[in-house]
């Protein structure tokens with residue numbers, strides 16, 4: 001089936017699952033044949049529109065809860081950036097678009113809006129058809145909006161629209177292109193939380209009552225937000241001295257920060273310091289800035305991940321983390337980082353991000369960081385809320401880290417030999433984490449693995465007193481983002497209880513989303529449990545990314561093909577291992 005699947009046009013292979021495919025794989029159609037059979041010449045209400053193509057939506061209904069097979073990225077010459085979705089970044093050969101060019105977005109007849117025209121939308125509309133005189137979008141009519149390309153994402157995230165709409169994402173805004181399905185949630189691979197929030201923001205309005213959000217969804221969402229607010233992240237043995245109270249969590253956090261009280265933002269970070277920063281990334285929970293040291297030494301640069309906590313206001317569609325929930329991330333980050341110290345006993349590994357300091361601060365978001373946020377938004381279209389939304393009593397935790405390179409998703413490997421050794425680095429790091437802390441990452445998608453080039457020839461690990469010297473082949477891999485991770489530390493288990501996070505388990509669109517279901521099944525939905533097989537699941541996902549999706553500079557050399565073959569062998573055996581430790585022991589024999 002995998003072989004046959006390679007011949008299915010990526011663009012129409014809406015879900016990577018064979019069983020979810022709406023096509024008869026055995027009679028895979030050419031694109032031309034498909035268009036003739038499935039695309040009407042005139043759009044109708046039953047047609048999902050994007051760009052100039054139309055697909056019948058009944059052709060793309062699908063089921064969930066199945067295991068996907070990752071599709072081969074090299075089948076077509078990347079007609080869509082995301083191999084799994086037709087709604088991704090498509091650069092048609094005949095339709096050259098420039099950044100900031102005018103882009104047309106069509107909505108189907110069932111479209112309806114909750115709000116008045118949002119100011120940011122109104123600002124950017126070049127032409128709007130079917131707009132009523134009171135400046136409200138007319139409900140139940142076909143709409144055609146023409147927006148400045150770069151503002152599409154920002155504008156659309158402020159409106160609620162119908163579940164039957166599919167919007168075409170602009171070049172730089174893949175996640176707005178998440179598909180909205182009746183029976184499942186198709187998310188963009190990688191940073192799922194942002195993609196999921198985009199989906200939530202676009203939840204359906206019932207056609208009979210277009211002024212009100214879908215009641216069922218709204219109440220479900222309220223429940224899930226309440227759950228998130230009370231989500232357990234730390235579970236201690238009965239006799240533990242650390243009684244789980246909010247005051248205690250705050251005290252423990254301040255202890256980790258080496259602070260006796262919460263500092264004012266401006267006293268922890270002066271204006272001249274912030275003026276040396278630039279925004280380099282964002283997650284659902286935090287904005288990420290890089291402080292570039294005036295010494296011009298790379299080692300003096302600092303990455304600042306700023307996470308608002310304890311406030312009542314939703315940020316990027318999420319409830320802010322509590323002291324307890326951020327403590328989970330802080331403890332895990334600091335303990336894993338400490339595994340990198342070579343003199344620390346029988347095990348060490350430095351594949352975990354280097355945490356240099358943690359600070360707890362309070363106040364308005366500094367004006368200069370707001371400016372940097374806006375510059376980033378102009379350049380890359382932020383999916384996050386503008387930080388001007390924070391009040392003067394907002395509390396933040398700032399993680400100060402070493403700069404660790406580019407997301408694997410964006411990194412260009414020299415060849416598969418290099419990616420094969422990067423994979424081994426991740427396996428050894430996870431194996432040491434399992435050994436020392438019963439660590440499971442639980443969200444190791446390719447946005448959470450950073451890759452940097454290095455001049456070091458070897459990288460050392462110590463596993464069960466055995467020193468392993470692994471060739472780097474010029475790259476260093478670092479694991480980040482422990483939001484969903486789990487460790488046992490002291491008398492307590494630090495984890496993230498996902499048992500009520502229904503939306504995540506309904507997601508499809510990439511092998512990544514099967515992994516969450518596979519984890520839930522093996523853990524029996526008991527997220528405190530230590531089950532290192534979850535790390536093996538993520539390694540299996542990474543292997544599939546290395547084979548099918550990452551970019552290679554030299555992909556025709558003998559060396560590349562030799563290592564692709566090795567990766568394929570791993571792909572077929574990886575799920576037989578019990579843990580990364582088990583897998584690492586096997587790899588040691590080959591080193």
Ligand SMILES: Nc1ncnc2c1ncn2[C@@H]1O[C@H](COP(=O)(O)OP(=O)(O)OP(=O)(O)O)[C@@H](O)[C@H]1O
Nearest residue numbers: 193281282283284285286288303401402403404481
């Ligand atoms: N140490 C680092 N070095 C370089 N870039 C980093 C570093 N830490 C974070 N980043 C960048 O910032 C982005 C967001 O960081 P991170 O994944 O930690 O945020 P998050 O809010 O936890 O994300 P999520 O939405 O997955 O919960 C990363 O994808 C990466 O591009």
